[in-house]
Each structure stands twice: as C-alpha cells, then as structure tokens.
Amino acid sequence: MLSAIVSSPSVASAQPSDVSAKAHHNKNGKGFVNPWPSYRDASGIGFPLQILRWKLRGKWNTPDLTPPTVPVRKPEFLPTRQTDKLRATWLGHACYYVEFPGGLRVLFDPVFTDRCSPYSWIGPKRFTDMPCQVEDIPFIDAVIISHNHYDHLSHPTLERIAKKHPEAQYFVGLGNKPWFKHMGLDDTNVTELDWWEERTITLSSTEKGHGDQRQKDIAATIGCLPCQHTSARTAFDKEQTLWASWSVTSGDKKIWFGGDTGYRTVPELPDSEFDYDEKYAHLPHCPAFAEIGQLRGPFDLGLIPIGAYGPRALMSPMHASPYDSVNIFTDTKCKRALGIHWGTWVLTTEEVLEPPKVLKQALKWKGIEQDGVFETCDIGESREY
Template identity: 30%
Template structure:
C-alpha cells in the first residue's frame, strides 16, 4: 500500500514540476538559489496556509463603492531639462516627466488587479490620467510581477500605441513576452543598470518583497527598486516593500548619497502579523524617508484597490500622524489624490513644452 502511495506522490510531484513556470535560469548568487529568488537573511515565513488563515480571519475595514474623480490630469507632452513633474495615476502608477522623457511606473489601467476580468480586487475610481490623455511614453519601469504592478493588458495597450522600452528585474520578461512577444524589454539583476540616454541612467536596487502570479510560480521572478540618475538629481522608486529593518534604504543612502525625490508605498498594511513582510505602514515609510535623507517624497499604494484589511482613509490618516511626529510638512512629503500632479522643487512648468492643466472628469 505504501509503495502505491509513494508512486502517486512521485507522479504528482512530477506533474507539478512539469507545470511549474520557469521564468529565469541563471547562476546562483546571494539572492537566487538556482530556482527561486529570496531576500538575503530575511526568508519569507508565510506560505499558503498563512494566506488561508488571513482570509478566514480577515476583518476588512470599509471602502467606498465606485466613485468618479473630480478631475483627471492632462499632462504636458514633454518636460525638458531638470524640471520635474510627477502625476499620481493611482496605486503605484505614476507619470514622471523630466529630461524630455515620459516615464511610467508599474502602469495599470485595467479595472481589476487580477488574472481574470470578472473577479478580484476592483478599482474604486478611474485612473488619474485617461489613457488617451497620456503623452507618448518612452520608458516603463516594472518593479515586480504582482497583478497590481504588472498589468499585461496595459503593457499591451502601451506597446501598440507607443512601443516604449520596458525595464524590469530578471524573469519578468518571460511573463510580458507571453502576452506581447515583440515588446522591447531589458532585464537586470540587483546592482545592474541601463543607460537610457545621455540624460538618464536607471539602476536596479534591492527592495524587500516577493513575487508570484499563481500558486506554482512563487519567487520565480525578481523584484527591485529603481534609481533614476539625471543631471537634475536622483529619483528613487519603490513599488512594494516591507521595511526589513530599513537595511535596503540604508544601503541606498550609503551608495548614492541622497535623492531629489523618493516615490514610496504607504498602504495595504493590515493585519501587521501578515502584511509586515510585504508592505510598510506609513510610520515605517516615514522612517525610510528619514533614512534616505528626507528628500521630497510622493506616497503611493493607497485608495485604489482593496488588497488588505486596511481602511480606505486610514493610510493618509496614519501618514499625517507619522509626518507630524517626524516634523515633516507637505513641502517635503506630498500626498496626492489620483488625478493630481506635483511640480517637484516648486518648478512652475516654465520649461515644459506645453503647460499641464487638470481636466474635469466627463
């Protein structure tokens, strides 16, 4: 009898192995064991059973039903030189304009952050920029493969319209090419870089997170933060990250010295016993901002998709309390509503090819 059970397990394991996606194959290093990526010294201790426990005990705080935005952003076609304009589209999708380049971070224009169009977390408001109002997109940065960050439908729309360059950590190109075979994708490991042009170099740095699209592909693709080096200063973009004792933020400060702008997540952090590994709460984000040298900061990852137990309004309430404790005003940390934009450093847009104005939602 036991021989039969063993045979069944062996066959089942073989079938599972056959159907387990392999997005990347490369040499073993301090964060890749030859099969899966990991955070060095901080192994993830929450598996499927822990996810089920959270789902069964979840006490979700209220979120509103669908609501229209009072206005959406109508960005300029280009922003030249060192002027820096950033627009908050929603979740961690931002449009960053500087050096004559239009850069999208983790773009998602889909209605749901899900593999299926009829189920899964749904937007509570439209994107802060209508897709047809986007200027020509030159560069797309994708931090990792979770559905609210890597949205294949949006990538396909952008490819058909603008054919942008896509920069993403190792393994995510396999996912994107499964939907858009012709997409122009450049992947790098932590510590890698891409020279976009004479005005911009993008560097790949660690962030404390994980990846998965299905139960079978956990940590098969890498996650990363980005540092955008320009003559006007460095921009630090983190899509998702646990605080992880602040180690990666200290490393970034030591390596680069300082930043002009940090784009950091603040939301979807409850319950802490489950979410702390994945997502910073606002208090931790402000601590990270302090470690980074107190640059200008744009908070993200709130009031778009309900992905945790955290209430709709709570991230901004907690952020303002953390800002007060850190004696940080909105001249340094600027929470935006989706559809709003910010001329960083107080730039008035004088170097823009076309001035940007808000547009009422029709």
C-alpha cells in the same frame, strides 16, 4: 519619435562590498529570496488560509467604500518635452508618470484596468476611477516594473502601451523578460536587471531647423535596487522572478521608486499596542534602504508605498505601514516624497482613507513636521520639484 539605445554606463555607481555574493539568489533552487532577518515568509499557498483564519476570528475588517473616498481629477500632461522641473503625476495605486527636465518621460507600474486580476470578471475592483487612459499620455520613453503581481504588472495595459508607444523601453527584474514573449509582447525592448545593476538609456531624434539637422539626445541612468517583497502570478511560480525598487537619474534630477516593499516583520500584538513601542525596538528592519541611501542617494524625490499594510502581523513582511514608510524615507535619503500603493483597490484591512492620515502621525513621530516633505495628492494630480 525617439529611438533608444540601452547600454552599460561608462562609470558604474557605488555598490555594496558583498554584491558579488548575490545573497538574494536562491542557493537551494531557482528564483530569489529576501536575505534579511527582517523578512518572514507569509505568502504562497498558505496565505489565503491565513486570511481565512483572521476572518474566522472576526479580525478582518472590510473597509467602507461609501463615497467620497480619494478625489480623482483629470491629469494635465505637458504637451511637449520642454520643462525645467521634475514633474510627477499620480495615476492611482503605484502608478506614477514622471516628466524629467531635459525631456525623459517614465511610467512606473502602469495598471490601466478595472481589476488587478488575471480575469476581467473577478478580483479586486477599483473603488476610484481611472484618471485617464494610456492613449491620453503623450510620451512614454521608459516603463519600469517593480514586480509581477497583478496590481503592478498588467498585460492588457502593456499591450496598449506597445501599440501607442512602440519605441518605449521596459525595465524589469531578473526572470521577467520571458513573460513578455510568452504573452505575445515584443521582448526586444525589454531590459532585465539584477539588484544594484544599472543601464544608461539614450534617446535620439533628428530635428529639422533652418535648413539643417540637429541631433537631440536625452540621457538617463536607470538602476535596479533592492526591496523586501515577493513575486508570483500563479500558485506555482512563487519568487521565481525578481522584485525590485528603482532609481532614475536624468536632467540633473534623481528619483527613487519604492514599488512595493516591507520594512520589518511585526508579530501579532494587542490592538492597544504600538508596534514601534520601545519594547519592539529589537525587531530587525531591512538594511537595504540605508545602503541605497548611502550608495545611491540622496534623491530629489521618493515614490514610497504607504498602504495595504493591515493586519500588520500578516502584511508587515511585504507591505510598509506609514511608520515604516517614514523610516524608508530617511534611510534612502530622499529630500521629498509622495505616497503610493493606496487609494485604488481594497487589498487589505485598513480603511481606504487611513494611510495619509497615519502618514501625518508618523511624520510627527519621526520629528518631520515641515509641510510638503512627504505628502500625498489626489489621483491625477501633478507635483513639481
């Protein structure tokens, strides 16, 4: 078992010149905002009414869940902390387990429940099986949560993680720490961060060998970074806690976790029109990703959302399409990427196998035709870098 110390880094990473203005803090009240013209508020109490309007107009597609859909395999986690490669395992939706060279083990947005809902009997139900259980994961040093939506933050899952891995450290955006205490979870291991802030985590254990004791340390820098999204767990706490993307640097490898994000807001268009047609080139896109790439990149691996994007006029402010995703990929300066935020729950209207197909089209459109640069994998599959 490793003990953890979380501290401010000795040398701070680069930040935007206007970071002190905190433009994403709501100046008219409590909570946070997306401070860019690329975002339009399409969530909140009116969101279900907008969905109803689309359904009444016959424009809300119900995806076909007839098997087979996304392949699921049993993951093969490394039995020890020894590895000289970066290893990423997709556990469904936005959940990735990443094994870093040097020993750090990080779990992103874990949801090990059948439904992403406050209740076990209603809400979106998995159409693919869970590839494993929390108890099957041998090491969890850090748990990183992008935001508090139910498909990314799961109370039953965190209870199980805390029981199996009591020393695990949790990293969340501002305002999320009180939730841990309210839900009966230990909040002493929780670190809240604002956009562009970062912390160093040092894991230490005493190993015995040849009659003496050797101190083994694992170090990592974890950074909280912007994205274009929103937050809420009820009808009354909209945007009260901060959403974020994240970076993790350890063992000479650096990754960027996109979590859940939009890139630009697209108006309602005829079905025959492409929203990246030249006539829509004027639509603003979120500038934060280029800042991330310039100030914190390049990244060895990006975990970038590619699903839950239809219909575009409704979902585009907060969910990237694969065409948005490849722009985010190049903006953030990721060398390689894996697609997340698909293949687990039906949240929107696109067919469940559509995101990886459209991703291939988007990569070709972007002029990225090298195999393996930005790809998807089976649930439970691991990729090494």
